[in-house]
Amino acid sequence: MPRVRTRHIAICAFIVLWIYYFLPRDEALTYVHNYGHRGSHGSAVALARYMNDYPPHITATQSSFDWSSVNFTYPPRLTPKLPAPFTKRPRIQHNFKRDSRPVAAVQEQRRIEVKRVFRKSWTSYRSQAWMKDALKPISGEYVDQFSGWAATLVDSLDTLWMMGMRDDFYEAVEAVATIDFGKSTAPSVNTFETCIRYLGGLLAAYDLSGHEVLKTKAIEIGDLLYAGFNTKNGMPVDFMNFEDAKKGGGLTVEGQVVSASPGTITLEFSRLSQITGDGKYYAAVAHLMDVFHQGQHDTELPGMWPMYVSMSEKDVVTGHQFSIGGNADSLYEYLPKAHALLGSVDPSSKMYEIMSRAFMDTAMNNLFFAPMTPGSEDILISGNVDVLADGPTLDPESEHLSCFIGGLYALGGRLFNSDEYLDTGAKLARGCAYAYKSFPTGIMPERYNMVLCPGPDRRIPCTWDEVRYAEEAAKRSQYKSDLPKGFTTAKDPRYLLRPEAIESVFILWRITGDPVWRETAWEMFQAVANATDTQYANAAIMDVNVVGSRQEDYMESFWMAETLKYFYLCFADTELISLDDFVLNTEAHPFRLSRG
Known part of the structure; x- marks a missing residue:
């Protein structure tokens, strides 16, 4: 030999x-x-x-309708071509050294505990709501809110893989192989949710496992979504009439949609083109994002887009409300991530770096503020801006959905070699962690207000002023005297099992290597797991300001697809889903970064 x-x-x-x-x-x-x-x-x-x-041999069952056979009245253009693989990415993840034995033992126990909570939720879904979109965690019943294609099952595939639950994973793949994307439980299909949960979930599971069934089903749902571009002006519909789309006669684009909806297709369509070699998906979304690119500096707050846009008019300029929270969030999230996936060498992908830098500078200078807190913490919170006759006005209202922004700025700091972005991201992530820690349950509310620090630069921390706090609180009709000091409202006091805060904590841990983020993650996990636990799984709670709050019979698929996945990755080996090898979509589905 x-x-x-x-x-x-x-x-x-x-x-x-x-x-x-x-x-x-x-x-x-x-x-x-x-x-x-x-x-x-x-x-x-x-x-x-x-x-x-x-991997076992599993054959995909073809859906009852072949979406690739639709004869489009308005076929999208097939250019620009898919860019060559991005080969010169900067290092994103911290250069970790192996944990000492005592530290490793602690993290292993934490990892196992997160997996236990996940397994309980998955087992209940499997026994009570198999092949349905979501389990109702208190009653044990189910709900189909996303076309009835087993959203939780598809959304959880990559989490099963990461946690080493291979028997469950392949059982789920076998079930996925039978999903019929030719039928829907609803007359209209939500393009945004279908893209991030179904297409994103299938692509990520394929990228991790290499199982061909997942690729086959990703192409089926990708072609279904592609049919949403069969419109006169080439813009996608927000809700696709299922039966009309099959006929190919052309769809009607809505007059007003939230900006996040059309802005959250880039990663999934681009990755689908990468793994299939079919550039039609990338070309369609490139034309869509050209509209955002061309209008970016013509808005009332140049660099950002209003919360509502018109795809029928290709108008992404008109409007006076600006936020990185709900309705707009993932539009901004996908810009640096599209750069990470596609690079900036090709003219059609260069725009993602340009748009990223512009919005990050605008948001940093206009939306972020240091709140007045009793401890004068060096943190930032993301608010909203209204641009009226008197110019931009910052509203110090924030929400859980905004908490992804700390991790995104940290990622941008590495991608664009900016210490300022990274530092801003850390302060934003600490701001959300502070909100978690402030409430009695250890969990932040869905929506809340704080007091702006005074001064020309609202990002600079200030000392506590009891009189000013009382005056600002009195202006808020939702103010309650039992709120934590510094908070003037908890407008929506619920916790809906959301992942955005732990998402940023995870990214800051992986980028900085600072163990404080792991400790923060563990405190957050304990609080969430304790407050939301039910007989079957975990449920939303109605008031984070009340220990033992009443629970709501509600558990969306993102609980297992995102929230528990991010908690798990905080305590797992740091090479598991390395940020140098993957970029995660807005549903926490990791897409493998091509290396050329």
Whole structure:
């Protein structure tokens, strides 16, 4: 036997033994798969067989309608072409060293506890709501709110993979293979939700596992969504009439939609083009984003877009309300992430870097503020801006949905080599963590107000002023005297199992390596798990200002797709979904970054 081959076998044997005996099984299985991408695929298969993780043969059942057969009245243009792979990305993730044994032991116990909570939710979904969109966690009933294509099942695929729950994963893949995207429980399909949950979930699960069934079903749902571009002006519909779309006669674009809806297609369509080699998806979304690019500096707040836009008129300029919260959030989120996926060499993808820098500077100078707190913490909160006759006015109202922005700025800091973006991101993430810690349950409310620090630069912390706080609180009709000091309202006091705050904490942990973020994550997890636990899974709570708050029979798929996934990744091995290898969509689905 040649000496080189003998050495190769010895190395493989060593790796197998090291993985098998020294890594937790779920992380070992993930390592096995990654080894196949970075080294020899044959070696990865051998390792997978050794660990009883060889994927079963599953055949996809073709949907009752072939969406690729639609004869479009208004076929989208097929240019620009998909850019070549981005080969010069800067390093994103911190250069981690192995944890000491005591630290590793603590993190392992935390990881196991998050997995236990996930497993409980998944098991209940499997027994009570299998193939339905969502489980109702108190009654044990189910709801179909996203076309009835098993949203929770598809949304949870990549979490199952990351947690090493391979039997459950392949059982879920077998179920996914039977989903009929030719039928819908609703007459209209929500383009945004279908894209981020279904297409995003299938693409990520394929990127992680390589199972061809997932790619097949991703193409089916991708072609369904592509039919939403069969419009006279080439812009996508927000809600697609299911039966009209099948006929191909052309769809009517809505007059007004929230800006996040058309702005949150780029990653999924671009990745679908990358894995299929079919550039039609990328070309369609490139024309859509051209509209946002061309109008970016013509709005009332140049650099940002209003919360509502008109796709029928291609008008992304008219409007006076600006926010990075609900209705607009993921439009902004996808700009730096599209740059990470596509790069800036090609003219059609260069716009994502340009738009990213412009909106980040505008938001930093207009929306972010230091709140007045009893401890004068060095934190930032994201508010809203109205631009009326007197110019921009900052409203110090924020919401849980805005909490993704800290992680996004940290990511932008690495992508664009900006310490200012990274520092701003850290302060924003600390702001949301502060809001969590301030309330009796250890969880922040859905929507709330704080007091602006005075001065020309509202991002500079200020000292506590009891009189000023009382005056500002008195102006708010929703003010209650039992609110934590510094908060003047909890306009919507619920917690809906949202992931945005822990998302930013996770990204700051992975980018900075500062262990304080892991401790913050653990405090948040304990608070959330305790307050939301039910017989079956976890439920939204009605008031974060009340310990033992009444729960709501509500658990969307993002609980398992995002919230628990981000908690888990905070305590798992840092090479599991490295930010240098993946970019995550707004539903926390990781898309593999191509390397050329």
